[in-house]
Amino acid sequence: MILSLWNGAWIAALATGGVVLALIIWACVFHRKRSKSAELPPQVRYNLPIEIFYTLVPLVMVSVFFFYTARDSKTLEVVSANPDVKVKVEAFQWSWRFTTTFGGKTYKPVVGMPVSDYKQGPQLVLPVKKTVQFDLSSPDVIHSFWVPAFLFKRDVIPGIKEGNPGRVFEIKTLDKPGVYAGRCAELCGVDHSRMLFSVKLVTQEEFDKYIASQAGSTQ
Ligand SMILES: [Cu+2]
Numbered sequence: 001m002i003l004s005l006w007n008g009a010w011i012a013a014l015a016t017g018g019v020v021l022a023l024i025i026w027a028c029v030f031h032r033k034r035s036k037s038a039e040l041p042p043q044v045r046y047n048l049p050i051e052i053f054y055t056l057v058p059l060v061m062v063s064v065f066f067f068y069t070a071r072d073s074k075t076l077e078v079v080s081a082n083p084d085v086k087v088k089v090e091a092f093q094w095s096w097r098f099t100t101t102f103g104g105k106t107y108k109p110v111v112g113m114p115v116s117d118y119k120q121g122p123q124l125v126l127p128v129k130k131t132v133q134f135d136l137s138s139p140d141v142i143h144s145f146w147v148p149a150f151l152f153k154r155d156v157i158p159g160i161k162e163g164n165p166g167r168v169f170e171i172k173t174l175d176k177p178g179v180y181a182g183r184c185a186e187l188c189g190v191d192h193s194r195m196l197f198s199v200k201l202v203t204q205e206e207f208d209k210y211i212a213s214q215a216g217s218t219q
Pocket residue numbers: 091092094142143144184185186187188192195
């Protein structure tokens with residue numbers, strides 16, 4: 001859905017660009033100043049039909065973009081009451097803390113050390129083909145939770161109360177095992193660029209093993 005929204009927006013933008021370019025070339029080729037005549041071309045100030053036209057056309061274009069964005073956002077923002085895995089994401093200057101709740105148990109957080117271990121970063125382990133709900137919070141400034149491969153990112157804004165839908169989102173389409181790089185996508189201070197993490201997607205079997213290895217550390 002996100003890819004088709006993205007591609008559709010590009011096609012619409014390129015088509016608009018194509019029309020504009022064609023009009024510019026047309027004006028340049030067919031409406032040059034004739035070398036011998038020094039008069040002004042016909043002036044179209046206060047031409048009501050043209051003014052209405054170039055007010056309405058951009059409005060229509062923006063409305064089309066808005067319609068598709070709003071339609072898809074509505075679907076993307078849906079969260080379920082009982083997701084398989086819940087992850088509390090705390091973004092801070094300059095790393096991440098991930099607290100996983102699975103099967104009614106909350107496990108010891110995975111937390112990164114700012115700057116010193118940024119190359120490694122904290123790693124969030126998740127099972128594939130499950131519904132994963134993220135709850136984002138920040139104790140300091142605005143960050144942004146971004147795993148480029150998920151085609152989704154959301155700002156982590158301090159001060160939003162728990163339960164506010166603005167800090168929750170859900171992904172059901174994590175289906176390819178692998179390690180995915182994640183980063184902060186909102187300039188949040190001097191070590192913003194080192195605010196790295198990774199998400200490791202594993203099969204349910206491997207996830208159960210991982211969870212078992214964490215079991216001693218239930219909070
Ligand atoms: Cu940040």
